[in-house]
Amino acid sequence: MTISKEQAESALQDLEHIAHRSATLYKYAKMSPHLILWGCVWMAAYGLSDALPSEAGLIWLIADSVGAALSIYMARVYGRAICKEHRRIGAVILTVLAFTMATFAILPPHSGKQMSAFVPLVIATTYVLLGIWHGRRLVILGVLIGALTLLGFFLLHSHFNLWMATVGGGALILTGAWLRRV
């Protein structure tokens, strides 16, 4: 069979488009349960922090530990073929954690509200940066979380944690569900 240059070019363009779509959707499907999990963690931890503000530090320590343990478990169960990718994501999380702690050391927050807002802003930035490489749905999630955080921070005088529990956690859960869709 003889193929013209135009046919070959068109076939290669199709291949590139399909391969990119397939790889992106695969990553979305792998990320989806983690986003839903962390949405639940945010809902619980921010919600409890609103009810018991003096215990917020302990609440977040427990919530983050449980969330991280479940995330690692899920990655092992569902992601047998992407160990390298998991290591990269783990490295990104550790970098973000180190950056947050270093920032708090240099610029200590004056209130719990500042602390509650800064962390999701860093996470929102991380989603945007990851999304630039891995797919626009993550960029949308990052922008959404960042905007909701700033909206709550500047407009709400009380119950900011409750706002973050509802809209921040909700945004993560809904985006997780969205990533499952083709």
Add this chain to the structure above:
Amino acid sequence: MAQFDDIIHQPVRLKIMAALKALPRGEQLEFVRLRAIVEATEGNLGAHIGTLEKAGYIVVEKDFIGKKPRTRVAISASGKTAFDQHVAYLHGILSIAG
């Protein structure tokens, strides 16, 4: 080695192979997701999957999630080689013509 492959070159089959090749090694793609990616009808996709499976280019696994049937597809080692050779052939045409 660049080599034209008549089985792979059919447009829907080419898309199926490209979608499967883009996954990490050993990973499978569910039929419903594959159908959405290659934008084919259920019957059409099923027929092309059958052709690729018969050629030994893909591995099809069928099971049940509760009562719901599930079909998963993965590229085989020989399918990967054949696909790479076909893509090299297409690139070869461009380099000769260009």
